Amino acid sequence: MTITITAFERSPDGGKGLARDTRVRWALEEAGQPYTVRLLSFGAMKEAAHLALNPFGQIPTYEEDGLALFETGAIVFHIAQRFPGLLPEDPHSRARAITWMFAALNTVEPTILDLFTARVLEGDKPWAAERLPLVGERVRSRLRQLSAHLKDADWLDGAFSAGDLMMVSVLLRARPSGILDEFPKLAAYVARGEARPAYRRAFAAQLAVNTAPPPG
Numbered sequence: 589m590t591i592t593i594t595a596f597e598r599s600p601d602g603g604k605g606l607a608r609d610t611r612v613r614w615a616l617e618e619a620g621q622p623y624t625v626r627l628l629s630f631g632a633m634k635e636a637a638h639l640a641l642n643p644f645g646q647i648p649t650y651e652e653d654g655l656a657l658f659e660t661g662a663i664v665f666h667i668a669q670r671f672p673g674l675l676p677e678d679p680h681s682r683a684r685a686i687t688w689m690f691a692a693l694n695t696v697e698p699t700i701l702d703l704f705t706a707r708v709l710e711g712d713k714p715w716a717a718e719r720l721p722l723v724g725e726r727v728r729s730r731l732r733q734l735s736a737h738l739k740d741a742d743w744l745d746g747a748f749s750a751g752d753l754m755m756v757s758v759l760l761r762a763r764p765s766g767i768l769d770e771f772p773k774l775a776a777y778v779a780r781g782e783a784r785p786a787y788r789r790a791f792a793a794q795l796a797v798n799t800a801p802p803p804g
């Protein structure tokens with residue numbers, strides 16, 4: 589069985605691990621599964637061959653023995669179901685870990701993406717100064733709630749799971765704004781995720797791609 593994922597040939601973040609292939613690489617590393625990476629230019633992502641894998645022309649995608657997936661939620665969930673190490677065996681604990689994956693993607697990530705849009709993509713618009721505090725406050729509200737749940741625990745629900753993998757991946761995107769560091773328990777939670785050997789391997793692999801000299 590060969591697993592192939594797609595990633596940016598050159599990520600806009602220069603290899604800080606913020607592009608979404610990092611969470612898929614991390615899941616594969618946690619599961620101990622080897623994988624190969626097909627690197628794509630922005631142009632190639634919009635060509636028919638890639639659109640057949642992801643109709644939205646985005647990375648990452650995941651291929652394994654005739655199965656093709658897109659959406660990191662679906663990909664990480666598939667990896668976690670297929671291989672041991674990312675979801676608990678006990679049915680209730682498993683359902684709760686899956687709930688945290690959805691919470692990361694549906695309840696926390698949208699606020700953080702809005703903040704990125706407001707700060708980076710729309711930062712020069714005339715209305716940006718008015719909008720930014722509102723968007724920032726929505727992120728703070730979610731992080732306050734998440735921090736109140738986590739308290740001083742290492743992980744969201746007992747042992748590390750795909751729920752933590754997804755939540756840490758999502759929270760990392762809030763760090764450049766400085767808001768993550770306003771919540772020391774969450775900043776420490778993210779640091780625990782980043783310290784995991786599997787995360788470090790995933791981060792190093794995407795960094796190597798993004799710091800390699802251009803081909804030719």
Ligand code: GTB
Nearest residue numbers: 599600601606607608645646647648658659660661
């Ligand atoms: N919901 C989808 C998923 O979870 O898989 C979203 C996938 C997605 O947004 N992919 C982005 C993409 O392909 C790359 S990760 N964008 C190109 C396009 O849409 O044409 C998003 C991303 C990009 C850059 C940074 N960065 O520079 O920090 C971080 C994250």
